Amino acid sequence: MQTHEIRERFIAHFVNAGHQEVPSASLILDDPNLLFVNAGMVPFKPYFLGQQTPPFPNGTATSIQKCVRTLDIEEVGITTRHNTFFQMAGNFSFGQYFKEGAITHAWGLLTGSLEEGGFGLDPDRLWVTVYLDDDEAAEIWEKKIGLPADRIQRLGMADNYWSMGIPGPCGPCSEIYYDRGPEYGKEGGPIADDNRYMEIWNLVFMQNERGAGIGKDNFEILGPLPKKNIDTGLGVERVACILQNVDNVYETDLLRPVIDEAEKLTGSTYGAKHEDDIRFRVIADHSRTAMMLILDGVVPGNEGRGYILRRLLRRIIRSARLLGATGATMEQFITTIMDTMTPSYPEIAGSRERILQVAVNEEKAFLRTLESGTKLFEQVAAEAKNEGKGVVGGDKAFTLHDTYGFPIDLTLEMAAEAGLNVDREGFESLMAEQVARAKADSRAKKHGHTDLSLYREWVDNNPTRFVGFDTLSNEAKVLGLVSNGTKLNEATEGTPVEVILDETALYAEAGGQLGDRGVIRTGDGLIRINDVQKIGKKLWIHKGVVENGHIEIGNAVTAEVDPAWRHAARQAHSGTHLIHAALREVLGPTAVQAGSMNKPGYLRFDFNYAEALTPEQMEQIQAITNQAVDADYQVNTIETSLEEAKAMGAMALFGENYGDIVRVVEIGGPFSMELCGGSHVAHSSQIGPVAVLGESSVASGVRRIEAFSGLDSFNYLAKERALAAGLASSLKTPTEELPDRIAQLTEKLKAAEKEIANLNRQQLAAKTGQLVEQARDAGKFSLLATTLPEGTQAGDLRTVATDLKNRMADKAAVIVLAAPAGNKVPFIVAATASAVDAGVKSGDLVKLMGTYIDGRGGGKPDMAQGSGANAAGLDAAFAAVAEELAQR
Structure with a gap:
C-alpha cells in the first residue's frame, strides 16, 4: 500500500466518524517555543491550553500534520526508525469522546479489512502499553477490544505519560506496537525489545494539568482539566514500513527512490556496509526534510531555522562525498524526492524551480567551503607534524567543523590519509558543550510561552468585527479593558490601557502592515491609540493611553482612524505588492517573498534570491513599479475560497495559515494578484512615486529591498535632486556629467593616496x-x-x-x-x-x-x-x- 493511500484511508476513516478534516499547518508557526512544528497536536495547542474554543462543529478533528524534529540529528540513519521529517496522522477530541472512543477508533482502523477502508493488520501481532496505574485503559483494551492481558504492558511516566514539556495539559497515554517477528529481536513485547515491536500509534488521554519542571517525569500533577481531551498520533512512515513489508522507514516508497539515485551517483551499494548504509539513509532522510522546509519558505542561514536547513543540506553533500560522489548531486536528490512527495503535497509542483535553486545554490557554496576547509586542514596537519605530535587537536577539529562547516568525518578521513590521528575525545567534549548550551537555550525558550488565557472570554464569545475596509470611523461598544495584564472596569486619565471593542475601523498589525493609529472617543474622554494587535486572529486589542476623561466597560464610543496614517499606510502596502510583481518580472518566479514590513511612506520587502542585484536590475525594478503606478490600475479585492484563489493564480505566503475564505488583492489583473488581508489604495496611481533606496543581504539566500512611497518618496527624490544640484555647482559640472566627473576625481584621489603611501614606505x-x-x-x-x-x-x-x-x-x-x-x-x-x-x-x-x-x-x-x-x-x-x- 502506497503512502499516499495510507494517508487517504486514515482521513476517510475519521471523517466518516464525524471528525472535521483540518489541512496540515505549515512547518513554520508563530510560536516562541518552536523552530518547527514537531507534533501533530501543535496547531491545536490554543484549544488544549484553553486559550480558544475549538471551532469544529462536533468538537472533533483529524489531520495529517507534517512535522520536523532535529534535536537528535546525528542519530539519523543509525537507527532505522527515526526521520527528521515525518507525517503525524492524528484524531482529536475536545471534551467529546475519551479513552474508549480513542481506543476503539484506532483498533477499528488498524485491524479493519482493506475492503472496508482499514489497514488490515493482524490483531494477533498488536501489543499495547498503558501508564502504570491506568486501570481504565487496560480494562478497555482487555474487555472491550479483547486484547489478551499478556499483550498489555505497563510503563512509567517517562514512557507513557505525555506533556508539552511546559506547564499545561498532560495525561497518561497508551501506545500501540506491531510485532515484526523474531527476525527483528527477542520476544517479550515492547518492554523487552522496541526494535522488534515497533510503535505505530500513541493515544494521549489529556486529562490533567502539569506544573513546572524539566524532563519527561520531573513535574507535579496539579489537578484535573475542566474537560477531558484526546490527542493521538499515528506515524505514517512506520505504518508504511509495515504495510509495504520493508525492513525500515528508509526503504518505503517515499525514500527508497532517493537511495537508488544515490547508488547511481556514488557507485556504492546500499546494504553492503553498515557505515555506507547510514550515509544512504542520511541522504534520503535529509533530502526530504530539506525539500519540505524550503517548500514552506525556509532558506539556508547561520541561525535558527536557516541553520538547521543548511546543516541538513551539508550533511547530504558530505554523505554523498564519503560514498564516492565527486561532483554535484543535490539536483538529482531533490528532484527525486519531489517526485515521490508530490502525490501527497500537490503544492510542490508549483515550487519545483524555487526549491531546486535554493538547494543547488547551497551545494555550490558548500563545495567551495570544502575546498577552503581542505586548505585550512592542510595547514593544521602541517602544524601537527612540525610539532611532532601526530595528532590534530580537538579544538582544531571543532573549529573546522563549527566555524568553517568542515565535517568531522572528512577531518578524520583526511587525517588518516596524512598519517595523523584526531583528538576525538576533545572534539566530542566541545560538541557536547555546544549541545548543552543549545538545550539550555531551548528549555529557556519553552518557559517563555505567553499566557493568552486572559483574553479567552472575548476570543470565544466576542470576536472583533473589522469594518475598516469601508470606513475610517465607527460607533462601537466597549467590551473589555486591560492594563498591565489586569482586567479593569474603567480607566482614568494617564492610564495605559488595552481597549476591546465589539467592532472597529482600526486595522490590526498583520501581513507586514503596522497597526493603525487613531483615537477612541467617549462622552468625556479620549484614548490615544498608538498600536492595534490581534489575539487568536479574532480579537483586536487597541493599545493606548487615556489622555482625557475616562473610559469604562459598556461605554458607547467612536473609534477613529488617523486618516493621514491610513492613507500613507495604504500607499506603502500597495507599493509592496508592485515591488513584488516587478521583482518576479525581472528576476523570475524563484524570487518569492520571505517577509515584509510597511508603514506610512516606507516599505521593505525581503525575498529569496541567492545573488546581489545589479544596478541595471534595480533600475528595471523601480521602472516597472512606477510604470504600474502610472498605468492607474484598478485595485480589486475578492473574497473566495482558498482553492479558488489558488486556481486564479493568487500568490500565498510561505508559513502562513489561511482560513477557508481568503481575500485576494488584484492590481492590474495579472500584473499582481496575492492573498492579503491588508488595506490598499483604490487605484495604483494613488500610491504616488516609489523611490527604491537600495537592496542588501539580510541572510544567506535572502535579499531586502527598501523604498519610499507617496509624499515620502517625493521628499526623498527632492533632497536627492538638491544634493545633485549642489555637487554640480561646486564642481562646475552639468548634473548629467556628475558621475564621470566624480569618477575622475576619485581616480585622482586614489593615485594621490597611492603616491603618499609609496613615499611613506620609502621613508x-x-x-x-x-x-x-x-x-x-x-x-x-x-x-x-x-x-x-x-x-x-x-x-x-x-x-x-x-x-x-x-x-x-x-x-x-x-x-x-x-x-x-x-x-x-x-x-x-x-x-x-x-x-x-x-x-x-x-x-x-x-x-x-x-x-x-x-x-x-x-x-x-x-x-x-x-x-x-x-x-x-x-x-x-x-x-x-x-x-x-x-x-x-
Missing part, C-alpha cells in the same frame, strides 16, 4: 638601518621595540618587520613594532630563526601585549600581528615583552 625603508641600532639586550635575546610614524599601515608594518628580521638574521632577535593612530594600535612581533629555535613564539608575545593595550591577534612563531585599542599602554607592553624575554 620607512630609509630608516630601517637606523632602527637596527635601537636594538637592546633582553637576556640572551636582542630586542627591538619601537613605534613607527602615525599613518603607517598594517601592511607596511609587515614589510618593515620582514626587512628588520633579515638584517638581524645572525642574532636571536625579536622585533616589536607598533603604529598608533589615535587609540588604535596595529602592531607586529617578528622573531629570527635563532630566536624561534630558542623557544620564542611571536603569537604568544602578541597575546601578552594585548593584555596591556586592549588588543588581540595571532600568527606563526616567526611572525604574528595584532591590533589594540589603548595606545597609552604601549610602553608597558614593550616592557612586558622585554621582561618575558629576559626570563628565558
Whole structure:
C-alpha cells in the first residue's frame, strides 16, 4: 500500500466518524517555543491550553500534520526508525469522546479489512502499553477490544505519560506496537525489545494539568482539566514500513527512490556496509526534510531555522562525498524526492524551480567551503607534524567543523590519509558543550510561552468585527479593558490601557502592515491609540493611553482612524505588492517573498534570491513599479475560497495559515494578484512615486529591498535632486556629467593616496638601518621595540618587520613594532630563526601585549600581528615583552 493511500484511508476513516478534516499547518508557526512544528497536536495547542474554543462543529478533528524534529540529528540513519521529517496522522477530541472512543477508533482502523477502508493488520501481532496505574485503559483494551492481558504492558511516566514539556495539559497515554517477528529481536513485547515491536500509534488521554519542571517525569500533577481531551498520533512512515513489508522507514516508497539515485551517483551499494548504509539513509532522510522546509519558505542561514536547513543540506553533500560522489548531486536528490512527495503535497509542483535553486545554490557554496576547509586542514596537519605530535587537536577539529562547516568525518578521513590521528575525545567534549548550551537555550525558550488565557472570554464569545475596509470611523461598544495584564472596569486619565471593542475601523498589525493609529472617543474622554494587535486572529486589542476623561466597560464610543496614517499606510502596502510583481518580472518566479514590513511612506520587502542585484536590475525594478503606478490600475479585492484563489493564480505566503475564505488583492489583473488581508489604495496611481533606496543581504539566500512611497518618496527624490544640484555647482559640472566627473576625481584621489603611501614606505625603508641600532639586550635575546610614524599601515608594518628580521638574521632577535593612530594600535612581533629555535613564539608575545593595550591577534612563531585599542599602554607592553624575554 502506497503512502499516499495510507494517508487517504486514515482521513476517510475519521471523517466518516464525524471528525472535521483540518489541512496540515505549515512547518513554520508563530510560536516562541518552536523552530518547527514537531507534533501533530501543535496547531491545536490554543484549544488544549484553553486559550480558544475549538471551532469544529462536533468538537472533533483529524489531520495529517507534517512535522520536523532535529534535536537528535546525528542519530539519523543509525537507527532505522527515526526521520527528521515525518507525517503525524492524528484524531482529536475536545471534551467529546475519551479513552474508549480513542481506543476503539484506532483498533477499528488498524485491524479493519482493506475492503472496508482499514489497514488490515493482524490483531494477533498488536501489543499495547498503558501508564502504570491506568486501570481504565487496560480494562478497555482487555474487555472491550479483547486484547489478551499478556499483550498489555505497563510503563512509567517517562514512557507513557505525555506533556508539552511546559506547564499545561498532560495525561497518561497508551501506545500501540506491531510485532515484526523474531527476525527483528527477542520476544517479550515492547518492554523487552522496541526494535522488534515497533510503535505505530500513541493515544494521549489529556486529562490533567502539569506544573513546572524539566524532563519527561520531573513535574507535579496539579489537578484535573475542566474537560477531558484526546490527542493521538499515528506515524505514517512506520505504518508504511509495515504495510509495504520493508525492513525500515528508509526503504518505503517515499525514500527508497532517493537511495537508488544515490547508488547511481556514488557507485556504492546500499546494504553492503553498515557505515555506507547510514550515509544512504542520511541522504534520503535529509533530502526530504530539506525539500519540505524550503517548500514552506525556509532558506539556508547561520541561525535558527536557516541553520538547521543548511546543516541538513551539508550533511547530504558530505554523505554523498564519503560514498564516492565527486561532483554535484543535490539536483538529482531533490528532484527525486519531489517526485515521490508530490502525490501527497500537490503544492510542490508549483515550487519545483524555487526549491531546486535554493538547494543547488547551497551545494555550490558548500563545495567551495570544502575546498577552503581542505586548505585550512592542510595547514593544521602541517602544524601537527612540525610539532611532532601526530595528532590534530580537538579544538582544531571543532573549529573546522563549527566555524568553517568542515565535517568531522572528512577531518578524520583526511587525517588518516596524512598519517595523523584526531583528538576525538576533545572534539566530542566541545560538541557536547555546544549541545548543552543549545538545550539550555531551548528549555529557556519553552518557559517563555505567553499566557493568552486572559483574553479567552472575548476570543470565544466576542470576536472583533473589522469594518475598516469601508470606513475610517465607527460607533462601537466597549467590551473589555486591560492594563498591565489586569482586567479593569474603567480607566482614568494617564492610564495605559488595552481597549476591546465589539467592532472597529482600526486595522490590526498583520501581513507586514503596522497597526493603525487613531483615537477612541467617549462622552468625556479620549484614548490615544498608538498600536492595534490581534489575539487568536479574532480579537483586536487597541493599545493606548487615556489622555482625557475616562473610559469604562459598556461605554458607547467612536473609534477613529488617523486618516493621514491610513492613507500613507495604504500607499506603502500597495507599493509592496508592485515591488513584488516587478521583482518576479525581472528576476523570475524563484524570487518569492520571505517577509515584509510597511508603514506610512516606507516599505521593505525581503525575498529569496541567492545573488546581489545589479544596478541595471534595480533600475528595471523601480521602472516597472512606477510604470504600474502610472498605468492607474484598478485595485480589486475578492473574497473566495482558498482553492479558488489558488486556481486564479493568487500568490500565498510561505508559513502562513489561511482560513477557508481568503481575500485576494488584484492590481492590474495579472500584473499582481496575492492573498492579503491588508488595506490598499483604490487605484495604483494613488500610491504616488516609489523611490527604491537600495537592496542588501539580510541572510544567506535572502535579499531586502527598501523604498519610499507617496509624499515620502517625493521628499526623498527632492533632497536627492538638491544634493545633485549642489555637487554640480561646486564642481562646475552639468548634473548629467556628475558621475564621470566624480569618477575622475576619485581616480585622482586614489593615485594621490597611492603616491603618499609609496613615499611613506620609502621613508620607512630609509630608516630601517637606523632602527637596527635601537636594538637592546633582553637576556640572551636582542630586542627591538619601537613605534613607527602615525599613518603607517598594517601592511607596511609587515614589510618593515620582514626587512628588520633579515638584517638581524645572525642574532636571536625579536622585533616589536607598533603604529598608533589615535587609540588604535596595529602592531607586529617578528622573531629570527635563532630566536624561534630558542623557544620564542611571536603569537604568544602578541597575546601578552594585548593584555596591556586592549588588543588581540595571532600568527606563526616567526611572525604574528595584532591590533589594540589603548595606545597609552604601549610602553608597558614593550616592557612586558622585554621582561618575558629576559626570563628565558
